[in-house]
Amino acid sequence: MRAAEKAYSSVRDGILQGRYDAGLRLTEHDLANSVGVSRTPIREALRRLHAEGLVHFEPNHGAIVASFEFEDAEEIFELRALLEPISARRAAERATREVIQELLTLADQQMLESTQRKGNYLVRIGDLNDRFHRLIQKTADSARLSKTLSGLIEAPLILRTFRQYTPVELRRSADQHFELVNAIEAHDPMWAHSVMHAHILTGRATYLRGRLTATDGRKK
Amino acid sequence: MRAAEKAYSSVRDGILQGRYDAGLRLTEHDLANSVGVSRTPIREALRRLHAEGLVHFEPNHGAIVASFEFEDAEEIFELRALLEPISARRAAERATREVIQELLTLADQQMLESTQRKGNYLVRIGDLNDRFHRLIQKTADSARLSKTLSGLIEAPLILRTFRQYTPVELRRSADQHFELVNAIEAHDPMWAHSVMHAHILTGRATYLRGRLTATDGRKK
DNA sequence: TCTGTAGACATTGTATACAATAAAAGAACC
């Protein structure tokens, strides 16, 4: 694997898995040491992460791990609610049998995890959800749309959201994935569009409810 | 100015002004020579341009200047039609008197250029249009939205579109800018939203008409 | 004439040394 690639995924994973907390300073030198490559590929990785919004630069203080505030979440859900339905629509126009089968498998597994809820099932559900949405994006076959969305599907935010889900909501989310597969299988772009729209808004509602409870909790 | 900055704007200008044609190979070595900096800042600039979609990489052939096909244009207009109205809405909620004044001045100048049509007025209109839209984005004050849109407002495409405009359409476009300023001045988000939506769709329609005529021309 | 292969060449990828700059720490003075 190229060193730049290694640096990128290493730092990215560190941020997404919470090993690097929001606000932490990441100096090129330290990262180079911990990843085991020189500063050059580290620089490249940091610029890329900056473009994706995972870090920002403070002059002479290096890269700072970005934090997600409430306003960011609102905005992310708003943009996803606009863009992901387009992905779904395009996917419905383009999906092959193989893709549909794979989506079905992912939805199946997610439903299983959502009903059983064993071990650290939330991480696995988060992962399945991520793969499901990414496969739809890939099927939509629009580099521009993918790039636009990639900055928006922030795993830490989504994982945090999953923690808010009640068992019922977890099953509903998995069920919406099933319906999405149905719509895509039927090659019905409008159906796929609106199911995806509802799906994102459902996630948003859950996130908002979680925020409210969290705030109430602090107020007590 | 930092060398990386110099490299970025130099290469970017080269592409946007058409000095580097679509499909042209840009090798790091050559660019380093022509810009007058070392390869390191050139690399940084190229990665950035890649993230913005202005070049793509072919393994062992370096950066290739991206070309805009019909499908790309369709997609860009579709995404802009979704996203720019959000910018307009947010701008209407946030604009100060100073910003409104500046927008008004830009719209004024554009109207003037559109009625006089002297010299290479199309370039100047393209520039005014660009500044108008960017100021709205800036006023919308959403880093995420700006970043998402920045990859979509491709100057070469928009400039090409302006060439298709009839005098009437040029004035209509300037007039829509005026109406947008009215909506923003009234702090009416919905109004701003729908005017911007119509404005983008107007541009799209003109672009499509231009494409059709070009195709007909070839068929004869 | 076509095809396969060897080798030169072009190009990127990486490490490292050095320069520039700004922040932090410490010393001297009031």
Add this chain to the structure above:
DNA sequence: GGTTCTTTTATTGTATACAATGTCTACAGA
């Protein structure tokens, strides 16, 4: 004790040398 100036240190920015790898070309053989 506080404040300002100086020195040190930390950090990024840039250039360059070298390594790795893929591509193109020329030539030999069928």
